[in-house]
Amino acid sequence: MERAAVGHLAGWSWRDLYTLCKPRVVAVMLVCTLVGMLLAAPLPGAAAVVFGLAGIGMAAGGAAAFNHVVDRRLDAMMLRTAGRPLATQRLPTGLALCWATLLSVCGIGLLAWQVNPLTAWLTLGSLIGYALIYTAFLKHATPQNIVIGGVAGAAPPLLGWTAVTGQLGPEPLLLMLIIFAWTPPHFWALAIHKRDEYARAGVPMLPVTHGEAFTRLQVWLYGWLTVAVTLLPFAIGMSGALYLVGVMALNARFMVWNWRVWRGRDPQAPLAAFWFSIRYILGVFGVLLLDHYAAAWMLAG
Numbered sequence: 001m002e003r004a005a006v007g008h009l010a011g012w013s014w015r016d017l018y019t020l021c022k023p024r025v026v027a028v029m030l031v032c033t034l035v036g037m038l039l040a041a042p043l044p045g046a047a048a049v050v051f052g053l054a055g056i057g058m059a060a061g062g063a064a065a066f067n068h069v070v071d072r073r074l075d076a077m078m079l080r081t082a083g084r085p086l087a088t089q090r091l092p093t094g095l096a097l098c099w100a101t102l103l104s105v106c107g108i109g110l111l112a113w114q115v116n117p118l119t120a121w122l123t124l125g126s127l128i129g130y131a132l133i134y135t136a137f138l139k140h141a142t143p144q145n146i147v148i149g150g151v152a153g154a155a156p157p158l159l160g161w162t163a164v165t166g167q168l169g170p171e172p173l174l175l176m177l178i179i180f181a182w183t184p185p186h187f188w189a190l191a192i193h194k195r196d197e198y199a200r201a202g203v204p205m206l207p208v209t210h211g212e213a214f215t216r217l218q219v220w221l222y223g224w225l226t227v228a229v230t231l232l233p234f235a236i237g238m239s240g241a242l243y244l245v246g247v248m249a250l251n252a253r254f255m256v257w258n259w260r261v262w263r264g265r266d267p268q269a270p271l272a273a274f275w276f277s278i279r280y281i282l283g284v285f286g287v288l289l290l291d292h293y294a295a296a297w298m299l300a301g
């Protein structure tokens with residue numbers, strides 16, 4: 001019998017274990033982590049970078065897998081998530097739980113063993129914050145779920161910074177604040193688009209509890225907060241003119257999308273704004289890095 005057929009008969013494939021890790025979300029998080037590392041030290045040690053990325057990546061993937069386990073019944077109720085490996089029941093819950101535990105233990109263990117205890121503790125805090133506090137409690141308790149839970153999702157650049165320096169400081173907190181302020185426009189734009197699904201599943205997301213118009217206003221206001229926070233690296237002298245120009249251009253496009261969401265005239269705007277938010281956050285961290293190396297290069301010259 002062919003291997004594929006065996007996999008099919010068994011009901012699940014190895015790819016399902018990969019899917020549980022939310023690989024695209026974790027990939028963007030790791031980009032932000034790497035930028036945090038490279039801003040902390042122009043030439044960080046290879047071991048801190050490699051083991052740091054591997055440990056943080058495994059822990060974030062493990063947290064995402066726990067999220068799939070905890071949310072398996074809820075995911076089955078929503079069209080967007082109904083095809084997930086646990087929602088369809090093609091992957092046994094016990095196996096997913098083992099996978100989530102293995103990834104989390106290996107990730108945190110690697111950080112404690114090869115990186116530093118501070119990074120291991122902070123990553124563990126983010127893991128618990130997302131997998132348990134957000135997923136099992138906040139998500140069902142309050143429409144502020146993603147604002148509070150956003151602390152865990154915003155941690156990656158700070159974790160990257162501590163991985164190479166072993167200490168906290170105002171700069172990594174600022175990098176974290178950028179993602180924190182960006183999370184509401186990122187998620188609520190999608191939540192507006194998926195409002196009916198969340199309502200049917202009984203999840204108290206902001207558009208369900210406070211209506212679409214109020215959520216559109218919040219996207220607009222948090223958008224401005226994000227703009228203000230992204231100007232701080234320049235204001236405190238952490239980044240230079242190249243960053244300022246780049247981030248202003250990104251902010252202009254970001255706010256055009258948030259404005260379209262706020263106006264509420266284009267039904268396609270929320271989903272388009274959600275997808276742009278991902279390019280935006282990658283752009284902000286990309287331009288932070290570009291500016292950092294441009295400054296180092298000019299100093300060397």
Ligand code: HEM
Binds near residue numbers: 190
């Ligand atoms: C609590 C905070 C956050 C919430 C509630 C949230 C929510 C979501 C949701 C519901 C999706 C759709 C997923 C899907 O359709 O499978 C999504 C997608 C995504 N999010 Fe977030 N997010 C958060 C934080 C972050 C952070 C911190 C990053 C990266 C720095 C991020 C990056 C992404 C990416 C790249 C996608 C697209 C995934 C894909 O292409 O399948 N998110 N987010």
Ligand SMILES: CC(C)=CCC/C(C)=C/CC/C(C)=C/COP(=O)(O)OP(=O)(O)O
Binds near residue numbers: 071123124
């Ligand atoms: C250690 C560390 C850095 C942890 C962070 C872990 C992590 C992967 C956070 C992702 C945030 C996210 C996609 C939230 C959506 O969850 P949801 O349940 O609301 O969305 P869903 O309905 O798509 O599952």
